[in-house]
Amino acid sequence: MSTAAVVIDRISMRYPRSHTHALVDVDLTVAEGEFLCLLGRSGCGKSTLLSLIAGLEQPTAGSVNLGGRRVGMMFQDSGLFPWLTVQGNIELALRLSGVPRRDWADRIDELLEIVRLPGAQQQRPHELSGGMRQRIALARSLAQDCQVLLMDEPFGALDAITRDAMHDEIERIAAERRLTVLFVTHNVREAVRLGDRVVVMQPGPGRVASQLDVDLPRPRRMDDPEIALRAGHLHDLLNGQVDRGFGRAAA
Numbered sequence: 001m002s003t004a005a006v007v008i009d010r011i012s013m014r015y016p017r018s019h020t021h022a023l024v025d026v027d028l029t030v031a032e033g034e035f036l037c038l039l040g041r042s043g044c045g046k047s048t049l050l051s052l053i054a055g056l057e058q059p060t061a062g063s064v065n066l067g068g069r070r071v072g073m074m075f076q077d078s079g080l081f082p083w084l085t086v087q088g089n090i091e092l093a094l095r096l097s098g099v100p101r102r103d104w105a106d107r108i109d110e111l112l113e114i115v116r117l118p119g120a121q122q123q124r125p126h127e128l129s130g131g132m133r134q135r136i137a138l139a140r141s142l143a144q145d146c147q148v149l150l151m152d153e154p155f156g157a158l159d160a161i162t163r164d165a166m167h168d169e170i171e172r173i174a175a176e177r178r179l180t181v182l183f184v185t186h187n188v189r190e191a192v193r194l195g196d197r198v199v200v201m202q203p204g205p206g207r208v209a210s211q212l213d214v215d216l217p218r219p220r221r222m223d224d225p226e227i228a229l230r231a232g233h234l235h236d237l238l239n240g241q242v243d244r245g246f247g248r249a250a251a
């Protein structure tokens with residue numbers, strides 16, 4: 001039986017000064033090593049859910065249990081400090097994680113190998129492409145030795161070819177490091193390309209509407225007809241059409 005890495009127990013969230021709930025009664029268990037994609041219309045509470053898991057916000061009701069696992073986060077904007085080199089940006093994360101200074105150079109070498117940007121230490125963010133910046137942002141998250149990686153539309157600003165390459169990279173890295181990943185996206189195909197499971201959320205107030213297990217072998221390709229088939233089904237779910245048997249109803 002798989003171990004649960006993230007247990008979300010009947011979480012509800014209402015922001016101060018807000019009249020409506022951002023989330024109501026969300027129950028979700030994510031297995032260790034699972035790649036879970038969160039999909040849904042704008043305002044259905046995807047980012048709020050990640051913030052609650054990261055502990056950046058406290059829920060109005062319910063609880064999140066990570067069993068002491070460390071969390072890393074990655075956003076659409078790389079969030080790199082422009083005045084620091086790649087090395088300086090990653091060093092900050094290593095310092096925060098308490099890695100001894102004598103180990104920094106080796107760790108940075110190793111991390112840049114993992115994200116396939118060896119030798120990029122002295123470059124500055126403005127000298128890098130969008131895809132390269134996201135690789136460095138990923139290296140910085142990994143520097144914190146996270147076991148749970150929260151990704152909020154991390155590839156949303158990339159062109160299709162770079163995004164495809166990043167899909168291959170994150171799939172490889174997540175498997176190699178046995179990361180538990182929660183990945184927010186608006187892109188239905190991206191969700192099926194990456195996810196072991198896709199959770200579809202609904203707004204007004206935000207809640208889990210349905211789920212789809214993606215049982216396709218890896219590595220996957222975005223242009224695989226099986227992905228298109230499942231993406232079509234998810235489109236139907238998002239458009240409020242009835243489940244025709246692919247997915248499973250939300251618990």
Ligand SMILES: Nc1ncnc2c1ncn2[C@@H]1O[C@H](COP(=O)(O)OP(=O)(O)OP(=O)(O)O)[C@@H](O)[C@H]1O
Pocket residue numbers: 015016018021022040041042043044045046047048049206
């Ligand atoms: N800091 C905040 N204060 C008050 N309300 C907020 C705050 N952050 C989010 N909300 C509200 O909570 C709801 C859910 O927002 P959230 O950003 O989690 O949705 P989302 O699914 O991530 O949206 P998007 O796909 O557009 O990023 C929205 O109604 C939003 O207005």
